[in-house]
Amino acid sequence: MIQLNHVYKTFFKGKDTEVHALDDVTMTVKDGDFVTITGPSGSGKSTLMRVVEGMECADQGNCILNGIDLAKSSDKKRAEIRNQKMGIVLQDFGLFNDQTVKQNLQLPFLIAKRSIKSANIRAQEILEYLHIAELTNRKVQTLSGGQKQRVAIARGLMMDANLILADEPTGALDHKATEQLIFLLKKLNKEGKTIVVVTHDMEMARSGTKQFYMEDGKIFPL
Numbered sequence: 125m126i127q128l129n130h131v132y133k134t135f136f137k138g139k140d141t142e143v144h145a146l147d148d149v150t151m152t153v154k155d156g157d158f159v160t161i162t163g164p165s166g167s168g169k170s171t172l173m174r175v176v177e178g179m180e181c182a183d184q185g186n187c188i189l190n191g192i193d194l195a196k197s198s199d200k201k202r203a204e205i206r207n208q209k210m211g212i213v214l215q216d217f218g219l220f221n222d223q224t225v226k227q228n229l230q231l232p233f234l235i236a237k238r239s240i241k242s243a244n245i246r247a248q249e250i251l252e253y254l255h256i257a258e259l260t261n262r263k264v265q266t267l268s269g270g271q272k273q274r275v276a277i278a279r280g281l282m283m284d285a286n287l288i289l290a291d292e293p294t295g296a297l298d299h300k301a302t303e304q305l306i307f308l309l310k311k312l313n314k315e316g317k318t319i320v321v322v323t324h325d326m327e328m329a330r331s332g333t334k335q336f337y338m339e340d341g342k343i344f345p346l
């Protein structure tokens with residue numbers, strides 16, 4: 125479960141350019157929820173995701189993930205939680221282009237100091253689950269946007285984390301690939317994963333079992 129309590133985040137405090145990226149954000153994500161967050165550009169969605177991921181600390185308020193206050197944890201602990209408890213899918217995929225799909229998928233296991241052999245077994249399993257096993261040995265730079273998206277999801281699933289966090293996962297996708305991704309996220313959610321997605325895509329937004337809208341750093345349930 126994720127609990128955000130009265131979270132504030134201001135950039136350029138006290139300057140003319142002061143921005144209230146998060147303004148009294150309180151929200152709960154329960155295990156098994158499929159949460160979607162929409163809102164105009166600059167409304168604070170990515171900042172919210174970064175607070176949940178422990179990449180950004182709130183100025184006030186807190187973010188509690190399964191009983192742990194990320195802001196009070198060490199950098200090492202935060203990195204460990206990210207590696208083991210969160211499957212993070214980035215808009216620009218965050219993949220190493222000159223490496224193969226398999227090498228990209230090995231990364232979370234290597235960070236967790238697990239063996240390459242176990243990483244390869246898991247990678248095969250996940251790639252088959254996502255119907256992209258034929259891409260295993262392809263370099264990422266040779267893949268289409270939709271294929272890269274699936275590989276990014278595959279990497280997010282490697283550690284079998286219960287929580288999937290995706291910021292604009294449909295950004296680079298056409299309509300068909302977006303529909304496939306919605307289908308996949310719904311399937312993962314039905315299988316028990318908790319999902320939080322930031323999206324500009326209305327079809328994706330409407331797929332959430334809990335839908336939120338952000339504007340000027342404030343969050344509203346839909």
Ligand SMILES: Nc1ncnc2c1ncn2[C@@H]1O[C@H](COP(=O)(O)OP(=O)(O)OP(=O)(O)O)[C@@H](O)[C@H]1O
Nearest residue numbers: 135136143145163164165166167168169170171172
């Ligand atoms: N590291 C930073 N330093 C300064 N300002 C920032 C920083 N990160 C975000 N901001 C500002 O905070 C506000 C919210 O940004 P954020 O990226 O969270 O919005 P967003 O809703 O995700 O936008 P988009 O839909 O365009 O990705 C914006 O005004 C942005 O310029």
